[in-house]
Amino acid sequence: MTENRIGITEAGFRARRSRGRRVLAILAALGLAAACFLLVWGDQVYSIGTVLRVLFGEQIKGASYAVNTIRVPRVLVGALAGFAFGVAGNTFQKILRNSLASPDVMGVTSGASAVAIFAMMVLGLSGAVVSVLAVAGGMAVALLILLISQRGGFSVNKMILTGIGMQAMLQAVINFIILKTSDYNISDGLRWLSGSLNGVRMKDVPVFAVVVIVTTVIILLLSRDIQILGLGEELPVTLGMRPKLMRFMLILSSVVLCAVATAVTGPLASVAFMAGPISVRLLRTGGTNTLHAGFVGVIIVLVSEALGQFAFSTRFPVGVITGIIGAPYLIYLLLGMNRRSA
């Protein structure tokens, strides 16, 4: 009898694990397909063969420039940013046990944006310095929110509301900088603020990639702790964890991820907040879904980029599209929560 039950449990575990792997494979394939589409399609449509030949170093007039200088960085940065926002958002949501508690809802992205736009528009900086400053800004905001909501007993709701308040303040800063910027620079600033892959260059990629990979590995190594933190406030302590420390470490890594992505692409609205819940729906279990969330983020960003580039008569930056997709989803989530608690 007992053995039979163990057998059933094991079978269930294997089924879930293989489902997890299948879903991951499908998501990765979809992401790759979107990337290929973006490499092939454009003002000038090249065949996959041409694109591959160019990628392997052959010089083809026109195609080499379009693919190597414009399309490849765009796809790489888009994918990295989508992955970063997806993983960061999912980690936040998991450890705070609330699908609304993502870095963009809570003002962390705004913190990074405010500092980055200040660095770019007022100080005239660019490149890696901006990234470092953006990470510092996002970190400062996240720490402040954590500190404020930690006092008098930690509560996720307090943390979310504190974040929303913080965001209102940071938004005022951003608007102020935009207001005082000279007319000449203004459209660049606005485009960056709405989240755009235009003008990204190959030299942005290496550092970005290294940061994303390192932090993702850290988060993956801690994924067991993520699962345990998701069980509640008391249980992790009983299980011999140090929830404050782990939460701090995980939030730190997530903040680094989304702040670096923000510095490169601008705040891509709603990606961080959509990716996690979608990947959970796809998996249908509460298992580890860090990578799944990352790939969902990649797909969201690349598909939105394709839509923004080719679906309308005007080209829209990718962040505008993700924002328009994200808002109804947020409202849908809210309505679902109303049902549960009513």
Add this chain to the structure above:
Amino acid sequence: MKHKKAWLFIAISFAMLVVSLVLSLSVGARDIPISDLIATLRGESVNALYAPILTKRIIRTVLGLLAGLALGTAGCVMQSITRNPIADPSILGVNSGAALFVVSGIAFFGAKTPGQYIALALAGAGIISVLVFGIASFVPGKGAVSYNNANPIRLALAGAAVSTACSSLISTVMLPRTNVTQEFRFWQVGSISGGTWNNILTVLPLLVVGMVLAILLTPSLNALALGDDIATGLGVNVTRTRALGALSGVLLCGAITALTGPIGFVGLMVPHLVRIFCGVDLRVQIPVSAMDGALLLILADVLGRYIGRPGELEVGIVTAFLGAPVFILVVRKAKVGKL
């Protein structure tokens, strides 16, 4: 004791309001000493520069006074009809709704005159606040909209969601059109520096209607604070009171937002402060909130002029910086409820 404290608070507020009005006339890129100020106001010409500066500053001060009165009142009314400590136009997404409508108007319908801006902002503020409140309180399946469902956190999140949607839509409208960008970025930061008598006169009737409505509603709002059931038992038409209260709030916020752009947190901060000293009776709370709203706004504006020299720091930025910490304090004290 409470009584004494309340009177003291009101007296101090009033005195400070008078001082702040004088400061608002005298402080700026070029300060005017008080003695010269009085002389110039009497019509003596002390310095040829003073008269034109003063004309500008008088308009600005009047606009600040009106905006503060309106926002203070609106915040108070909104908080009492929603029975929600963080109901404020900046949290409810009303500002971004107004902004979306104004931008669309500029882009698609060639809106140019202040009258058109005002109509658009009013429509946007109204529609979006109803939408946000609906989302926060709507329960799918039941279909019933119950006001008690909308606890602070849901309201704030619904506001944040709708704001995100609005700002994405604003970008879609704005990015292909640089001329709209130019017009709009000056409107996006709340400021009371750009007013004219004409514009003020255009919105004045709306403000008066909103204020009168708020004052007429105070007895019903007081009953409402006891709970819907008791209010109904006392003979108050709960739905009508809420609807009229919301109308008053939207008129006041929408009209002012149309003139000044979004000025956040005034309506949030002031009623909380007033409640500490004057208690919960709305017959006292609403007029005192109006007065203190004006005080806060004018002081914030003076502060912005003082800090931002030789230019100025727009008042919307100053109030955001003063207001966000207060918001966080309120959140920490309030029972924020569960999702």
